[in-house]
Amino acid sequence: MGNRDVKLLEEQIREGIPLDWESAKTLFKLPIHTLGKLAQIQRYRLHPEKIVTYVVDRNINYTNICISYCKFCAFYRAPNSKDGYLLSFEEIAKKIEETIALGGYQILLQGGINPDLDLEYFERLFTFIKNRYPQIHLHALSPPEIIYLSKSSGLSVDEVLKRLIKAGLDSIPGGGAEILVDRVRKILSPNKATSEEWLYVMERAHLLGLKTTATMMFGHIETDEEILEHLFKIRNLQEKTKGFTAFIPWTFQPKNTALSHLPKAGAVRYLQVLAISRIVLHNIPNIQVSWVTQGPQVAQLALEFGGNDFGSTMIEENVVASAGVSHRLSEEELRAYIREAGYIPKRRKMDYTIIEN
Numbered sequence: 264m265g266n267r268d269v270k271l272l273e274e275q276i277r278e279g280i281p282l283d284w285e286s287a288k289t290l291f292k293l294p295i296h297t298l299g300k301l302a303q304i305q306r307y308r309l310h311p312e313k314i315v316t317y318v319v320d321r322n323i324n325y326t327n328i329c330i331s332y333c334k335f336c337a338f339y340r341a342p343n344s345k346d347g348y349l350l351s352f353e354e355i356a357k358k359i360e361e362t363i364a365l366g367g368y369q370i371l372l373q374g375g376i377n378p379d380l381d382l383e384y385f386e387r388l389f390t391f392i393k394n395r396y397p398q399i400h401l402h403a404l405s406p407p408e409i410i411y412l413s414k415s416s417g418l419s420v421d422e423v424l425k426r427l428i429k430a431g432l433d434s435i436p437g438g439g440a441e442i443l444v445d446r447v448r449k450i451l452s453p454n455k456a457t458s459e460e461w462l463y464v465m466e467r468a469h470l471l472g473l474k475t476t477a478t479m480m481f482g483h484i485e486t487d488e489e490i491l492e493h494l495f496k497i498r499n500l501q502e503k504t505k506g507f508t509a510f511i512p513w514t515f516q517p518k519n520t521a522l523s524h525l526p527k528a529g530a531v532r533y534l535q536v537l538a539i540s541r542i543v544l545h546n547i548p549n550i551q552v553s554w555v556t557q558g559p560q561v562a563q564l565a566l567e568f569g570g571n572d573f574g575s576t577m578i579e580e581n582v583v584a585s586a587g588v589s590h591r592l593s594e595e596e597l598r599a600y601i602r603e604a605g606y607i608p609k610r611r612k613m614d615y616t617i618i619e620n
């Protein structure tokens with residue numbers, strides 16, 4: 264690819280014109296610094312100010328019991344396993360109180376696919392949380408959990424979502440997307456929602472007025488083209504619904520999983536895919552960097568590769584920690600990393616509106 268082609272790409276990105284498949288494919292051949300430059304054009308087109316946002320929240324994994332048996336997961340335990348758990352409502356309440364005490368505004372509530380929990384359980388749990396802590400934003404479940412509830416209750420996805428919204432669901436995290444290509448899903452997570460089901464839940468949620476995020480876990484068995492297929496599917500749905508607030512790519516953490524023999528994707532691959540995501544997803548406003556999987560220094564670098572959000576303070580994080588990766592940051596440390604990288608830290612809500620400190 265010559266300088267002239269890069270110039271053309273630059274102009275297209277500056278104008279907010281979506282890249283077609285062939286142009287997107289050429290991105291994988293560009294030197295990493297050129298990719299960073301292109302990604303930053305898109306970033307500053309969407310966010311002209313040098314602000315990097317973050318959220319103070321806590322991941323609460325209400326259960327680790329799961330019947331999906333995804334090969335990339337180090338977190339789950341099979342039903343009847345001696346290490347399996349289900350948090351009580353009071354244990355969840357205690358974690359929410361600790362979050363509020365630290366200035367937290369939302370909780371991210373997610374678990375495994377636990378066959379003992381039905382739709383009524385979640386209605387009771389959400390109602391309990393909202394009655395006791397009406398100020399808390401409930402960012403909960405993921406498309407595979409919602410598909411499971413639809414199948415187990417015999418109700419449509421719309422019906423399940425409406426009942427959960429009525430009970431207090433505010434938004435849905437984009438977990439369980441991995442790579443939205445069924446060749447990959449059949450190998451990694453054959454018992455989990457298909458790519459079509461994942462996209463369907465998000466589409467219905469957006470149409471019911473919920474905002475959601477989208478994620479991508481890469482660095483395992485996917486090809487470059489499958490990464491692009493994932494990005495194009497997200498971009499196309501966003502064109503229809505405008506319901507995604509952010510895109511969050513992160514790398515597979517092999518330790519303690521059934522795929523522990525796979526090499527771990529390095530920082531350069533992470534930055535390459537992050538930049539390509541920013542360039543291809545011209546219609547997704549925010550790209551989150553992953554200090555939890557990459558460490559804070561690579562996350563700082565990722566702010567030069569299209570990222571404009573530092574994610575969450577993660578008062579608690581269990582899923583990545585199960586794969587032997589454990590970075591911890593307080594809010595002050597997180598703000599210091601953002602400042603040190605040359606940006607202004609701003610605390611935000613789930614919908615990315617800024618909370619002035």
Ligand code: SF4
Nearest residue numbers: 329331332333336375
């Ligand atoms: S990734 Fe989620 S659905 Fe898959 S095994 Fe782990 S907890 Fe279960």
